[in-house]
Amino acid sequence: MAATxxxxxxxxxxxxxxxxxxxxxxxxxxxxxxxxxxxxxGMLLKAAxxxxxxxxxxATSPEALATYKISFGxxxxxxxxxxxxxxxxxxxxxxxxxxxxxxxxxxxxxPFALPTAVAGLALTAVYSQEGWLGKPxxxxxxxxxxxTSLGVAIAMVFISLPFVVRTVExxxxxxxxxxxxxxxxxxxxxxxxxxxxxFPQLLPAILSGVAQGYSRAVGEYGSVVMxxxxxxxxxxxxxxxxxxxxxxxxxxxxxxLGTVMLLFALVSLLIINLIQVWGQRYQGANAAN
Amino acid sequence: MTxxxxxxxxFTPPAPVKPSFxxxxxxxxxxxxxxxxxxxxxxxxxLPAIAVVVQAFAKGIAPFxxxxxxxxxxxxxxxxxxxxxxxxxxxxxxxxxxxxxxxxRQFRGKALLLSIIDLPxxxxxxxxxxxxxxxxxxxxxxxxGLVNALGVKILFATPAIVLATIIVTFPFMAREVxxxxxxxxxxxxxxAKTLGANSWQVFWKVTLPSVxxxxxxxxxxxxxxxxxxxxxxxxxxxxxRGQTQTLPLFVEDAYKQYDTELAFGAAVILMGVAIVSLxxxxxxxxxxxxxxxxxxxxxxxxE
Numbered sequence: 075m076a077a078t079x080x081x082x083x084x085x086x087x088x089x090x091x092x093x094x095x096x097x098x099x100x101x102x103x104x105x106x107x108x109x110x111x112x113x114x115x116g117m118l119l120k121a122a123x124x125x126x127x128x129x130x131x132x133a134t135s136p137e138a139l140a141t142y143k144i145s146f147g148x149x150x151x152x153x154x155x156x157x158x159x160x161x162x163x164x165x166x167x168x169x170x171x172x173x174x175x176x177x178x179x180x181x182x183x184x185p186f187a188l189p190t191a192v193a194g195l196a197l198t199a200v201y202s203q204e205g206w207l208g209k210p211x212x213x214x215x216x217x218x219x220x221x222t223s224l225g226v227a228i229a230m231v232f233i234s235l236p237f238v239v240r241t242v243e244x245x246x247x248x249x250x251x252x253x254x255x256x257x258x259x260x261x262x263x264x265x266x267x268x269x270x271x272x273f274p275q276l277l278p279a280i281l282s283g284v285a286q287g288y289s290r291a292v293g294e295y296g297s298v299v300m301x302x303x304x305x306x307x308x309x310x311x312x313x314x315x316x317x318x319x320x321x322x323x324x325x326x327x328x329x330x331l332g333t334v335m336l337l338f339a340l341v342s343l344l345i346i347n348l349i350q351v352w353g354q355r356y357q358g359a360n361a362a363n
Numbered sequence: 364m365t366x367x368x369x370x371x372x373x374f375t376p377p378a379p380v381k382p383s384f385x386x387x388x389x390x391x392x393x394x395x396x397x398x399x400x401x402x403x404x405x406x407x408x409x410l411p412a413i414a415v416v417v418q419a420f421a422k423g424i425a426p427f428x429x430x431x432x433x434x435x436x437x438x439x440x441x442x443x444x445x446x447x448x449x450x451x452x453x454x455x456x457x458x459x460x461x462x463x464x465x466x467x468r469q470f471r472g473k474a475l476l477l478s479i480i481d482l483p484x485x486x487x488x489x490x491x492x493x494x495x496x497x498x499x500x501x502x503x504x505x506x507x508g509l510v511n512a513l514g515v516k517i518l519f520a521t522p523a524i525v526l527a528t529i530i531v532t533f534p535f536m537a538r539e540v541x542x543x544x545x546x547x548x549x550x551x552x553x554x555a556k557t558l559g560a561n562s563w564q565v566f567w568k569v570t571l572p573s574v575x576x577x578x579x580x581x582x583x584x585x586x587x588x589x590x591x592x593x594x595x596x597x598x599x600x601x602x603x604r605g606q607t608q609t610l611p612l613f614v615e616d617a618y619k620q621y622d623t624e625l626a627f628g629a630a631v632i633l634m635g636v637a638i639v640s641l642x643x644x645x646x647x648x649x650x651x652x653x654x655x656x657x658x659x660x661x662x663x664x665x666e
Binding site for chain 1: 392393396399401403406407409410411412418457459460463465478480481482485486488489490491493494495496497498500505533590591592593597598611618626630634637638
């Protein structure tokens with residue numbers, strides 16, 4: 075037995091190598107190198123040519139700081155709003171039956187499917203001062219939406235809406251109804267059942283969705299650039315500032331800002347992964363119970 | 364069966380499962396949740412979508428057709444289609460190659476590699492465009508010498524547009540196919556191998572058919588995004604009307620130039636593409652589920 079075991083294992087490890095032609099592996103690496111590693115490395119190399127002091131100065135110039143405040147701040151507000159409404163919509167889709175459910179479900183994919191320029195045009199059309207919603211808002215409350223930071227926030231809400239719904243849906247579907255019934259039998263009220271039993275289980279999914287939506291909203295360009303007036307210190311977002319720096323041939327500043335955005339993307343990817351690991355652990359504990 | 368055991372006919376089905384707590388409390392809460400959800404989606408998503416269609420056809424169908432026939436819009440449409448025709452097959456080959464190479468292999472750093480493939484989804488499209496500029500700009504790029512020596516125009520021309528679109532869209536295919544391949548396992552491929560098929564035959568006759576709907580879905584997502592990509596392309600294209608402008612860039616440019624009719628005309632075309640892709644998505648999801656159902660039933664039948 076002890077003699078045959080290693081040979082079996084060797085055989086097992088040889089099978090995939092035999093069945094797997096090596097060219098998919100090669101295509102993958104060549105493609106990734108040309109399309110991802112080379113551009114990434116190029117930008118980091120360019121960023122490394124800027125001295126650390128200069129890098130810090132450019133990354134924290136008043137102009138850049140103002141765009142961070144708008145990009146990172148408004149995205150946070152937008153993704154938190156979607157955290158609340160996304161949970162509500164996911165609940166409606168999974169736990170309720172109502173006419174037009176299928177349509178609502180399909181509509182939620184529209185922000186993913188619609189080109190961002192079209193989304194920007196659509197939102198500007200609705201929220202400009204002649205728009206369906208922009209006109210009453212301006213006439214009744216004096217609120218301008220398009221071409222202000224409020225408009226930027228609405229564009230961010232639009233593009234980050236599906237994330238929370240789509241991450242919460244599967245978890246909500248897999249929740250066992252028995253838990254709620256047990257909680258009910260033990261005398262918990264409806265709100266106690268929700269906040270003590272259901273919500274903690276949904277939390278990792280909600281956070282993951284919010285983080286994904288946040289990351290997407292921070293990087294968003296197409297829809298925001300159309301609904302914003304792109305005035306520095308008012309509603310200019312960081313990606314637009316990068317484009318403006320490139321148009322001014324200020325490659326160094328664009329590189330620095332691009333590197334900051336890249337670092338943000340990497341950190342948020344890490345956080346999203348950590349949240350998902352945490353969520354899986356939760357699920358595992360559930361299954362074991 | 365029934366004739367042998369006639370008691371079965373008189374057997375009443377078990378009482379339906381007790382409705383759950385949330386359903387039993389038939390208060391106002393569920394209807395409020397549905398109402399608020401519908402209202403929110405209606406305002407945030409549906410209303411803007413309808414506004415585009417209404418604006419495009421505000422003056423009737425004839426002016427819409429007129430603006431679609433405009434030369435600049437046609438040029439933009441041609442460039443967008445050319446872009447997609449190059450990008451989609453290239454990314455499909457990569458996606459399938461990456462999926463067959465990665466999916467059913469266990470190796471150190473597999474999770475990292477999967478995250479790397481997903482990276483373009485988390486990087487801002489503008490930064491993707493910037494990276495291409497920093498590589499291929501004839502004045503400031505890392506490859507400036509090479510670009511000038513070869514005499515090819517990459518930046519502010521079709522090659523850069525294609526490159527930008529490839530980077531932004533390459534994760535879709537791999538992302539759709541990898542989970543399915545991992546679920547499937549190796550049995551069929553191994554059987555085909557033992558029966559004497561070569562690697563190409565195994566891929567073409569066994570692997571690809573088993574993931575066909577997921578692959579098609581990945582291809583549709585890639586196409587939709589390739590046709591609609593804005594940020595990355597806008598940084599590298601130079602945005603010259605009639606020459607280096609894709610349809611999404613044309614939408615923004617026309618709107619900025621107060622050619623609202625042209626802008627909305629082009630936007631409706633792009634929205635049509637998006638809606639068609641959503642319909643195909645629903646269709647393919649049903650086909651996928653059907654495939655899965657038949658597979659599990661055949662497995663249980665074997666057992």
